Amino acid sequence: MELTTAFLNLLFFAILPYVALFTFFLVTIQRYRSQKFTYSSLSSQMLENQDHFWGLVPFHYGILTVLGGHIIAFLLPAQVLLWNRALPRLYITEFVMLIGGVLTVVGLLNLIIRRVRYSKVRRVTSLPDWILYGLLANQVVTGLLVALLYPWGSSWFAATAAPYLWSIVKLNPDLAYVSAVPFLVKLHVVNAWLVIGFFPFTRLVHILVVPNPYLWRKPQVVRWNWNRNDIRNTN
């Protein structure tokens, strides 16, 4: 029994991460080199734009908040613990993250329902898309449950998850940090590795090609470069 647990921990928290990370880096690079123009979210807004708003907007604002929180706590765990030293600050952090989490779940559920409901959108949805929806739904629902059942995650992530993730980065996995956490937390971690491994095969790659320069490039004036009267007088 103990041996099985040890083996499963090794498999899911030490081997899977490297399989996932290698797949992520190799396939994203390979796909960008060979199929550059598949780097897209393949927007279906043209096909349906009413329910789309209530999925897309909450989901993106939610996931950016939550993912940003995870990344900050991973990069600056000590600073996060310092910030959380005052209880009101801890509560504010937790509320912001919780609202981000609920927005993500609401948005994702809306997106899934929309995909199922509208036949036009369903037609442009592939098997990898459905698998990805399953993985993402599992990820955000377990994440939300962890936040609600096991507070205060912003602090204990910095104390346990951050050193675990760094041990993976440093090629010296330390499973002590994850082998004793509740099942739901383990599920969230394992599913996260699955999402990372599956990432390069899906339209999630659009994250890597966000047109950030739009934020600082000079304004462009788009003009019709021909005579309007000519256009009106055709036919």
Add this chain to the structure above:
Amino acid sequence: MMSTPHSQQSPGTTGSRPAGVRLVVGLLRLAAVSTILFGVTSIASAQEAAQFFRQNCMSCHTIGGGRLTGPDLKDVSQRKDRAWLTKFLLDPKGTIESGDPYAAQLQQEARGVVMPTVSGMSKERAEALLDLIDAESKLEKSQFVGLQIPDGPFSEADIARGRDIFLGKIKLVNTGPSCVSCHTTIGLGGLGGGRLGPDLSKVYERLENRKTLGSWLLAPPTTTMQPVFRDHPLEADEILPLVAFFEDRAQRGGEDTSPARLNFFLIGLGGTVLALVGFDLAWRKRFRAVRRPLVKGAELKRGER
């Protein structure tokens, strides 16, 4: 790379010396290296054993500081021989279950608590630990004498300081995370403490007394806490106020039954609704449709006629 007799002889080093000198030099080098290696390993293993004792044993045992959950280990080698002690260290539960009378007596003295099988224990490590205990037993005051906690009542200031340490208002010297990250107690107010770990309102009762609780905190031995506090241990002057705080909590009776988690969820839901309203307002001029309102309008007009 294939190694050939030629390639082993590196040019310009020992090539010019006679064979006898080469042999002596070689032997000397070997001796020097092995002395350094063995010297370093024995120091390293002693340090390692002390480190291991600190992390795995100190929460239940002292050396010369009286019994905690487990017995005082001073002069333990005089009570039982090496072979028995090693066997017990490797498999405490098995030794008790085998019907060993001394092991049964130990369990009885520990009020039924069975010593857990220590992860990472091996025969070599058990030997190193017993060497360490023998050496420490000879000292007038061992480094593992444990936490000395006064018997008198704690002051209000101690309790208040303990509460501040628990909540994280006072930063832990070795930068460990504050207790409230994972634990709650009765009467914290607000949204209470964390829930990853157990409610600590009654931890003082669970660990019986000041000394066992304090020693437990010196090196928290649970699988969740050990890795977190391994490199960030609590200091004695942090543990004393915490013990005072926990003693005070236990005297209040009861555990944290506040609906903090439900409130947290409800406020989160409220915030989400506000955010959704905000999105709708921010994009109130968003493009909705061209054809659909026209069709709808036409249908309405037809209806009016």
